[in-house]
Amino acid sequence: MITGYVIARKPMYDFSDVIIGRNSLLRIEDKYYHGIDRLNWIDVESRFKQSAIPENLLNVYTDLEASEQDLTGIKVLKKYDEAVVLMSLDEEMTLKNEILVIASNKLNQIKGHGIATVQTITWLGYDIVLLGGWSLIRHAIFENRQMSLLKVIALNSFGLLDNEEQADDFLKQYNKLADLDSVDPLLDNSSYGVDCIRVGVL
DSSP states (O other), X not given: OXXXXXXXXXXXXXXXXXXXXXXXXXXXXXXXXXXXXXXXTHXXXXXXXXXXXOGGGXXXXXXXXXXXXXXXXXXXXXXXXXXXXXXXXXXXXXXXXXXXXXXOHHHHHHHSSOBOOOSOOEEEEEEEEETTSOBHIIIIIIITOOGGGGGTOOOOTTSSBSSGXXXXXXXXXXXXXXXXXXXXXXXTTOSSOEEEEEEEEO
């Protein structure tokens, strides 16, 4: 069962303001970050602010905004056709974005039951995410270049984990780096903690 659909920037259009003095694309050698934390919904939100979303789709946008009220920091749509319609608002939207499928037992418990999908999913891997915060893989490895983490985990060709079993070793090393002020510490007041979210594309 999947959790829902997310519109995110394609890796080649996902820029970071954190990386200074280097190419701001989230890339290490030939690997781009393909996780969930890729300027999600930013182009949909900008079109809403510009009043560029048709009136008949405003209820979809309202549902999208409501999906974040659980404080996970993750907005999802439960209906594939709604994600497709928003992706098709204009040519630039289609060019720069893609529809992600995400799956997480924890998110299913928070956001309501998981949903079945008839679409064929190409799974890219697992992202380690502080719910209500950020992707730890994006922040630590791709933005802050903390390569010591690559001694305890192996990133696949999509810049993600192939399995959830590597998460514990990653978190131990991440916390050591946080103690050294090399990465942002995990939030003590996070409502849900860290989750491994499976990410795929259609």
